[in-house]
Amino acid sequence: MSFLFNDFKGWKALCEKEGALLYEPVLNYEIEQKGATAAAIWSGLASAYQVMKEAVETGLTEDMISHSGMIKNGAKKVAKNKTVVLSREFQTLIASALAAKEVNSCMGRVVAAPTAGASGILPGVLTTMQSIHQVDDKKIHEALLISAGIALILEQKASLAGAVGGCQAETGSAAAMASGSIVYCLGGSIDQVFNAVAITLQCMLGLVCDPVAGLVEVPCVVRNASAAAIANSSAQIALSDVDSVIPVDECAEAMGEVGQSMETRYKETAMGGLAATKTGQTISKRVLIQDIDMLDEE
Template sequence: MDEKLSLQDWIGLAQERNMSFGDFCVEFQAQELEITKDELLQRMETMLKVMEESIEIGLSGIKSMGGLVGDNAKRMENYRNEHAGDSIVGSVMSKAIMISLAVGEANASMGRIVAAPTAGASGTLPAVLFSLAEARGIDLSALAKALVVSGAIGMIIASRATLSGAAGGCQAECGSAGAMAAGAAVELYGGSPAQVGQAVAMTLKNMLGLVCDPVAGLVEVPCVKRNAGATAVAMTAAEMALAGIESVIPVDEVIDAMSAVGNAMSCSLKETAQGGLAVSPTGLAWANKIFAR
């Protein structure tokens, strides 16, 4: 069995070398891939451009393949325009919600997206990155470095647990996406390596046990709106971490707990559409309607 990666170890190495976690991850990943740091960041910038394109697809009002979702990102955009300065959650979070819905709807309509870490959880990371970038005037190169950080976090979660909803429930998909986004947000705002780890831990702690119960087996309901929920959790965790709030349970142990919870979860709650919302009366009615086409 391969040795598990450790976020705590990576954070410790960054601290020992007096590096930001972003700089450490860029150097480490470039060496692993045997490319230059500039080449790595250029790859990240290409992915960011795909994310931007997927946002545009979602905001066009496109409908999903199953017909369960569509237009909600556009509705959110219209609401933001009509209620500028009058948002319950504030303009940055409101923008993040809109982006998460847009990318989720782009995915559900077979649009091109960046799996982050999966297609079903692809809306959370771009939502956090681009909403914060606009609010703070963050350039593409800084976003690229934050994307490397998010990828490193995803690698470690995959090593210690899973990124698959079929194996670990939606905690492994939207939960991991939220953790990746929270760590990236801390990096963008100049947080320490330790604060990156705290943000990851607090995000996953708040999403432990989240089931994967897609209606009709499609990555539409409740998946798209769960991306918005994961976005909110990620930004909350990042804010707490930057404030100096810490997780009592170390981050590696939180990831391990997520793995254990996923293993204990009934298979009916892991992407089989045999439990949860998928077998609600309305969920079953939609499934019958879709499969009768």
């Protein structure tokens, strides 16, 4: 019987009991619960990562202007900017996360990991890390399995949907998945991987979902970049053996509690936060008029 990913504590205990690598229980879960073969799973992971890499490349090279006009080639502007805030690597990270998410906002092909609204985080983090540390694709694929296990637990203890738990459930979960992936790829222990997840959740706790005009564009795209940065900072902290103090399972439960307490207008309804600002409402009306005009033309 495969492990059902009810908690991180049980995942760790299983690995220690069976001498398994962290990704192996996830692989077994997919085989037993989904009826997939190991070969098909590895092939699917390779395909998914290829799509992630292509999304980053597309966002950095092709014209990314959304129908609403709110997205206007932001990734390319960041990538080409001669003013470097920290390092070229950090600039690449931010540009790559923006790029993949802009592809989503412009109706391109992405991997919803765990959602389309957070689809720039894992691609931005993994491709940048791979470039810096020369991590092979096999290790990346293993990390994607681990990130899936993290998502399975967060889904049960909290949520992965902005409509249920706010943006903390989407970009927060994706950042936690990415942070754990970084630590695994760089040789971290199980405790360090889960500590990175806990630290990330602490940093993302309470983030509302307030899409302007109801579109997954503003502030969603820039939040993907910020979440990618948080994923890296959390991984650095965890790899340095700085304790999260609050255990990862309790952090996940806290995210669930915050999500339940969050008012409806902050859960993807476009009724609160940035969506409710004067400018946000003006944009919403303009987008609505554009959509009506398009229907009339048809």
